[in-house]
Amino acid sequence: MLILTRRPGESLYLGDNIKLKILSVQGKQIKIGLDVPEDMTVYREEVYLKIKEQNKQALETSQQDLLAAAALWQKKEIKK
Structure with missing residues (x-):
């Protein structure tokens, strides 16, 4: 620093x-x-850290949704 x-x-x-x-x-x-x-966007530190955490949670949700969709797609393919 x-x-x-x-x-x-x-x-x-x-x-x-x-x-x-x-x-x-x-x-x-x-x-x-x-x-x-x-x-240029300027954030107070506490706001910036909260945004980063929310983005991380949104990314995790998206990955979980993607895995769930892939599992459903695989089940559909197996039935054919």
């Missing part, structure tokens, strides 16, 4: 298109401004 020190009003860039600016520091909270391309 890269650790940088920035003061309120200072910025840093991630590549050419993403700018992070430290807006203020109050106690344990830091306000960060983000300039990102319009087509």
